[in-house]
Amino acid sequence: MLSYWEKTTLRQFDLIVVGGGIVGLFTALFYSKQHPKHRVAVLERGLFPEGASTKNAGFACFGSISELENDLKNLGHSEAASLVMSRYDGLQILRNELGDDRIQYQEVGGYEVCFDSPDEQRVEFFNNLIEPYLGQRPYSVVTKKGFGFSSKVDCLIRNKLEGTIHTGEMIAALQEKVSKAGVVSFTQTEVLQIDDYNQGKKVLVKTLGESVELIATQVALCTNAFSKRFMPEENIEPGRGMILLSKPNEAFNWKGSFHYHEGYNYFRTINNRLLIGGGRHLDREGESTLENGINKKIEDSLKSDLRMLFGAESHIEIDQAWSGIMAFGENKKPVIKRIDPHLVAGIRLGGMGVAIGAAVGKRLAGLLGA
Ligand SMILES: Cc1cc2nc3c(=O)[nH]c(=O)nc-3n(C[C@H](O)[C@H](O)[C@H](O)COP(=O)(O)OP(=O)(O)OC[C@H]3O[C@@H](n4cnc5c(N)ncnc54)[C@H](O)[C@@H]3O)c2cc1C
Known part of the structure; x- marks a missing residue:
């Protein structure tokens, strides 16, 4: 049972980000930079991000020759080169935002x-x-x-x-930066359903075995492999x-x-x-x-x-x-899109999320701000 304070203030947000991996955290960070007065929450179902962002190998890579051979066959010259550039640029954003020393970039x-x-x-x-x-x-x-x-x-x-980077330090640095930007992070909070509500969305979450409805003007889905329940038609x-x-x-x-x-x-x-x-x-x-x-x-x-x-x-x-x-998905490009006036998604990062995660978050925050 929610109190008056919870109903009128604590459960209300300008932006709710679903998923506390690299994309979710960077989306919250870049959005907060653009809208410092907005209330932003990140909802993560695990204690740590339970997908790929704290499980990966920490390769700061943008393309080996044998991989490029494949991309060239499937995508052609300019698409293959632009894929490489998007990874290279993504790595520069990651490094600039968090600092080489902190993430142990070598x-x-x-x-x-x-x-x-x-x-x-x-x-x-x-x-x-x-x-x-x-x-x-x-x-x-x-x-x-x-x-x-x-x-x-x-x-x-x-x-x-x-x-290479140190994956643990990278996520720790990102979590700290997001918190300093005023974003509220909730862990062990699983989003069950997202529905239209007035001029925004209501987000049903499960926490401590209880269901609670949160309210937001906009929602960003950063749930990567776990997005089918919200986007059943998407190729993931x-x-x-x-x-x-x-x-x-x-x-x-x-x-x-x-x-x-x-x-x-x-x-x-x-x-x-x-x-x-x-x-x-x-x-x-x-x-x-x-x-x-x-x-x-x-x-x-x-x-x-x-x-x-x-x-x-x-x-x-x-x-x-x-x-x-x-x-x-059917190609190596991430899905970054607006689904409706109050819902966007930044998902399907493949095996290169360390390289492109920060850039995907930046683009998604841009989409939200537009
Ligand atoms: C073993 C391994 C090695 C890898 N090595 C590298 C590498 O060396 N270099 C590289 O560039 N990339 C690597 N990757 C890929 C990279 O880790 C991913 O592309 C990247 O972490 C994806 O980030 P994300 O934020 O999109 O997704 P995720 O990190 O999966 O984040 C999505 C989050 O959403 C949460 N979530 C899902 N559903 C809900 C819900 N209903 N409610 C609340 N929260 C929810 C999940 O718990 C998860 O934490 C590797 C991946 C793996 C698995």
Whole structure:
């Protein structure tokens, strides 16, 4: 039962953002900058954001050559290049807003692992493709020295402009900034339903086992893979991603973000531990789920990859495993749109939300302000 104060003040907002991941938090932040006097709330069903934003690998990447090959086939020249630029620009927004030191951004290079010698002409082709947009030629073929690779690895294609962040620090910094901007964040608050109400929306939430109606002039859906209940017609496919983390090991004293199998698999180091993940392509059906969990087939394959990459004698011990849920669609572009006069959505970030999350939030806040 709500009190007079709750009914007349505390449950009323100018903007309610549903979803407390990277997109939801950046949407709230940019909107509050434009409308400092407006009351803004972020509603998150988990204690932490329970999707992908606190589960990811922290790659600050915008495109490896094998990934670009695919994009080029599916999208053509200018679309593929503009996809790369949107990721690159998104990373600049993230870094400017939160600061490199705070998010531990390190431009240590992105590396594509080559099991055969690469076609140098192809590397030059992609440098030529990217140069007019970035003003730089990011790709070069480098030796595999210094990373402890087995003889299975031939060499690496380096993208000098890519790097890594600390995902936990990034979300912590963002949560602090959003709070300083005056945004109220509610966790363990699941939105069940959104309906029209006077000149706005009423948002039915479940908290402490109770249902409560909140009122807002505008609502922003930032629920990524979990958006079907609000947008049943939208093309959104969930995709689970899995990560294994090794015990600390002095061999993992190098830095860099590494990809193989066209970007489906990846690894990096964090505090002398090796983080390896991906492999969704090995069981697309099984991984097309909204439930977290560990897929044994993929776990075994990642462990076997470790032996292949670093040699059977490397004895890498796994300490932790976790998963997160991403959202995919018919193409790699996020959905950023107004649904009705009081509802917008910024969803379907694919596997590149660290790179584009801040930019999607900025665009969504712009849509709300328009
Ligand atoms: C294992 C893994 C590794 C990844 N690695 C990288 C990487 O290295 N680099 C990179 O760029 N990207 C990476 N990604 C992708 C990136 O993490 C995502 O694209 C990004 O986090 C999506 O952000 P989001 O805010 O759109 O969605 P989410 O982070 O999923 O946020 C949506 C939020 O909405 C909440 N929510 C849903 N329904 C409701 C409801 N009804 N009521 C209230 N709250 C609700 C969810 O709990 C969730 O917290 C990775 C993803 C995974 C899973």
